[in-house]
Amino acid sequence: MKRYILFALFLVVSSLPAFSQILEPVKWTYEQKQVSDSVYDLTFKASIDQGWHLYSTDLPPGGPVKTSINIKPNDGFELDGELQAKSPIIKKFDQTFQMELEYYAHEAVFVQRVKLLTDKPLEIKGSVEFMSCNDETCLPPTDKDFSFSFNGGEKEAVAAPAEEKTTPVEPIEPVGTKHHGLGWFFLFSFLAGLAAILTPCVFPMIPMTVSFFMHSSESKVRAKMQALVYGFSIILIYTLIGTIVAVTLGPGFANWLSTHWLPNILFFTIFLVFAFSFFGAFEIVLPSSWVNRSDRKADKGGFGGSFFMALTLVLVSFSCTGPIVGAILVESAGGMILKPVIGMFGFAMAFALPFTLFAFFPQWLSNLPKSGGWLNSVKVVLGFLELALGLKFLSIADQTYHWGILDREVYLAFWIVIFAMLGFYLLGKLKFAHDSEVTHVTVPRLLLSIVTFSFVVYLIPGMFGAPLKAISGYLPPMATHDFDLHKIIRDEVKLVNSTSGTYGFKDGDSSTLCEKPKYSDFLELPHGLQGYFDYDQGMACAKKQHKPVFIDFTGHGCVNCREMEANVWSDPRVLERLENDYVIIALYVDDKTKLPEKDWVKSTYDGKIKKTLGKKYADFQISHFGVNAQPYYVLLDNNGKMLTQPTARDLNPDHFVEFLDKGLAEYQKRNDE
CATH class of the missing domain: 3.40.30.10 (Glutaredoxin)
Incomplete structure (x- = not known):
């Protein structure tokens, strides 16, 4: 039952907006000043954030986009002279473009004089095109529209930014991250940490944590101290290592950890090992030398085992927490040091909270009814879930490197067999060495088996191309499916329509494209x-x-x-x-x-x-x-x-x-x- 509740909760919680980098380092204001009866100075002022710069209006070819004031021609006015720059300019060798360039820092002011040729109401429109950079990155060229309104014979003007003609090149703004400062960013980071616990590579780690702290110490006081160290270690690891990674390795490291074959195969192996351990094949224990060393250091305040468990959790969970952590890493690499530290701290605090509570009170699980081997049954059920969810890591490596060993129908076949065996286990038809005799099926077992077999029935049409929308995010893409009835029918319809002239192309034909797409031999929409x-x-x-x-x-x-x-x-x-x-x-x-x-x-x-x-x-x-x-x-x-x-x-x-x-x-x- 937990497995399906997990799916539903994850689909809801994962709809929370992802943290994104919001960059608007240059902000423009506009004003005008009357010089004489029909002559005005139009002023364009750019306020530039610390660490950023705006390029000048005259740059050599092959470099960044220069700043330009584009005023639309109109019979009601004429330009009186050239655009004048009124701010100090910096001339320096630009490491990004590898050439000597001129730019402005802190502020840039440009003035264009115009002469009005009419006494009728007049509006002067145009746009400012510019590119802003810092020492590490550049934002794409951006257009900002402007307008100046003149009220005819009164010669009074009101200048205001017009509605932007194009959206600035900046990401989606999550609610609260731009206007409410670090407090709101901490709150959303905290909520993201709670949501991360419901991901498939984090949730199954909870029983591992409980098992470790149930058997790691004979002293309740010492066990609780270890639990606290465990929670603080999670926060410390995420905050320190996450920030260090942001500064030294950048956000690409999060992508590597989430997609490279080595960590994904390692995570798959870890889940496989824990699954077999839950089935009773063997018991996972730390090497005796580690345990003895930890015991000797315990009296002196050493808690290496707790830190090791925290580090293991962080490493295994990083594949699922990577998108959130990666967004924070982008902010750190962009020069915002305090914000990512606070974000990582909030995320880690929420992430560590349930693990610390379970570690602090391991009896919450051990106090469950033990009659009929219930506790061992819980471990076996979790073993089946570990086995199923661990396939996701192998699937990521398989898709990323195009190995072709775990296509969609193969993945589904594994899941169908695993959950069918789980259903038979719940009914007492499948037993392991440490299981007690099941003399009768209890109501909870019956309900759980009904849900499990219903899920198996839901999966079966997926073998023939059904989209299985409720779990589509966990499955390999449809493009890897060899026998897709939907695709076969769609291709036939397109072929029939194309021969009758009602459709422009048939599948496999590139008539709707200009040429054959690169990489289409292994990528597909x-x-x-x-x-x-x-x-x-x-x-x-x-x-x-x-x-x-x-x-x-x-x-x-x-x-x-x-x-x-x-x-x-x-x-x-x-x-x-x-x-x-x-x-x-x-x-x-x-x-x-x-x-x-x-x-x-x-x-x-x-x-x-x-x-x-x-x-x-x-x-x-x-x-x-x-x-x-x-x-x-x-x-x-x-x-x-x-x-x-x-x-x-x-x-x-x-x-x-x-x-x-x-x-x-x-x-x-x-x-x-």
């Missing part, structure tokens, strides 16, 4: 959609077809990505818009495919060379949008400028349809101007 997996190739096709671009930052190991594809992308309204109105570019941030040397890129974020497909686009997401959490959806026009605010995981299809329609409307509006 869900639901038969066609698109690209290379940014430049997709943008080139979008320009050719005069369509906006839908960028999907995704990953093989991204649970939320699979949930979005199964629950939102499958909506007919969403499919229609993605298929007809946009050029889709899916960028995998965790794919380990080696790129040819000509496709290597040097990061503007950390200065390192990115040699794999995943690292290239993980860096692209961070350096261009300040976010490293997936899924992340961005709508762009043909010039690479954002059409509307990006969005992330939201399982409401209506919201996603609104997001796509808003981007398309903005794209059409720009083309009409």
Whole structure:
């Protein structure tokens, strides 16, 4: 029962907004001053955050985007002279672009004199285009619209920022993170820590914790002290190591730990070992030398065993907590040292709380009724769950490296067998060495077996291509399924419609695309959609077809990505818009495919060379949008400028349809101007 409650709670809690990097280091204000009867000075003032700079209006080719004031021509006025810069300029060799550049720090003021040619009411419109950088990263070019209103013969003007023509290149703003400071950030970090406990690689660690502290000490006082050390160790490890990783290794390390084959195979092995231990195959104990050393140090205040358990928990759970921790790491790497420390502290405090309570009061589990071997039955049930959930780690490595050993139907076959055996165990038809004789089936066992077998029945249609939306995030993608009835029927419908002239293409045909997508031999979009997996190739096709671009930052190991594809992308309204109105570019941030040397890129974020497909686009997401959490959806026009605010995981299809329609409307509006 706990397994299914876990699924439901996880789907609800995981809808909490992911922490994202919100960067707006340059803020513009506008004003005007009357010089004479018909002459005005229009002033554009940029306030620049500490550590950031704004480039000048005159830069050499091949460098960053220069600052430019673009005023739309109008018969009611004329420019009187050139744009004048009124702030001190800094000339320095730029490490990011490897050239000598001029830029402004703290503040930049530009003045453009205009002469009015009419006494009628007049509005002067335009936009400021600029690019801001610090010593480690740059934000993409941004447009800010402005307008100056003149009231005819009275010659009184009111200047105000106009509604932005395009959304600034910045991520989604989670409620409370921008306007309410560190307190709200701590609160959301704390809630995220509680949510992380319901993830599949964290929740099963609770009985391991209880088992350790039940047998680690004969003294209740000493056991409680060890429990406190255990909880404080979790907080210490996350706060210190997380911040150190942010400063030294950057957010890419979180991606490595979540997607690289080595940690994932290690985590899979750990779950497998603990599962067999719960089945009674053997008992996991620390080496006697470690135990003796810990006992000798205990009298002196040594609690190495507690710290070791805390470190093990942090390492095993990092694969599931990586997206949240990774977002905090981005903020740290961006120069915000205090905020990530507070965020990591809040996350770790909530994360450690239930483990500390169970460690402090291990009798909560040991006091359960023991008649009929109930306690051992709980361990066996948890062993089955460990076995099933451990497959997720093997699946991530398999998808990321394209091994092809754990496709969707193979994964489902394992789950069907595991949960069927769990059902038979609950009915007393399967026994282990340490189990007591089951003379009759109790009501709780019966109810739990009904739920288990119902879940098995739910899984079986998945072998033939059923989407299984409730657990889609835990399963390999549909693209790995060999026998997909939905795909077969869809292909036949497309083939029939294409021959009758009612449809533009049949599956496998590239008629809706400009050319064969790179990497399409091992990457595929869900639901038969066609698109690209290379940014430049997709943008080139979008320009050719005069369509906006839908960028999907995704990953093989991204649970939320699979949930979005199964629950939102499958909506007919969403499919229609993605298929007809946009050029889709899916960028995998965790794919380990080696790129040819000509496709290597040097990061503007950390200065390192990115040699794999995943690292290239993980860096692209961070350096261009300040976010490293997936899924992340961005709508762009043909010039690479954002059409509307990006969005992330939201399982409401209506919201996603609104997001796509808003981007398309903005794209059409720009083309009409």
